Amino acid sequence: MEDRICEELREFNKIYKEFDDLWHETALHIGLSDSAFDILYSVYCLGDGCLQRDICALSFGRKQTINSAIQKLVKEGLLRMKQGKGREMHIYLTEAGNTFVRQKVEPLVKIENSVWSEMPPEERQELIRLTKQYVNDYRIKIRKLIADHVIGGD
Numbered sequence: 001m002e003d004r005i006c007e008e009l010r011e012f013n014k015i016y017k018e019f020d021d022l023w024h025e026t027a028l029h030i031g032l033s034d035s036a037f038d039i040l041y042s043v044y045c046l047g048d049g050c051l052q053r054d055i056c057a058l059s060f061g062r063k064q065t066i067n068s069a070i071q072k073l074v075k076e077g078l079l080r081m082k083q084g085k086g087r088e089m090h091i092y093l094t095e096a097g098n099t100f101v102r103q104k105v106e107p108l109v110k111i112e113n114s115v116w117s118e119m120p121p122e123e124r125q126e127l128i129r130l131t132k133q134y135v136n137d138y139r140i141k142i143r144k145l146i147a148d149h150v151i152g153g154d
Contacts (some may be wrong), residue, residue, distance in 0.1 A: 035069035
């Protein structure tokens with residue numbers, strides 16, 4: 001039983017890693033870091049004027065990493081920032097950014113949407129449900145190990 005579980009987990013983790021590697025390879029192919037790709041993808045999906053925190057939420061990126069990558073994209077002339085209320089920073093594509101996103105990012109989003117929509121709706125929902133269940137159960141068990149001081153710092 002244990003061998004079968006290890007084999008299944010290896011396969012699951014291999015698929016996850018393969019998908020992650022595919023995103024990384026795609027970003028490199030269009031001349032972007034993973035973070036820059038995530039940001040431009042997010043701005044495309046969220047729309048011009050989105051907030052940095054919304055980009056962090058959509059891309060699951062760390063605030064500091066996203067902020068650094070945004071600053072780099074601003075220097076490269078693909079993004080511009082505009083102060084909003086309080087500390088809010090709105091992110092906009094420049095003309096060059098719009099061109100780049102239309103040529104390089106939009107086709108990838110369309111492919112992703114196409115692949116997803118080709119799956120029957122009930123399979124899409126089942127994939128989401130099962131993945132959420134796995135992540136939630138894993139999170140609970142990891143947090144228990146941490147709380148019980150089985151793993152973590154001394």
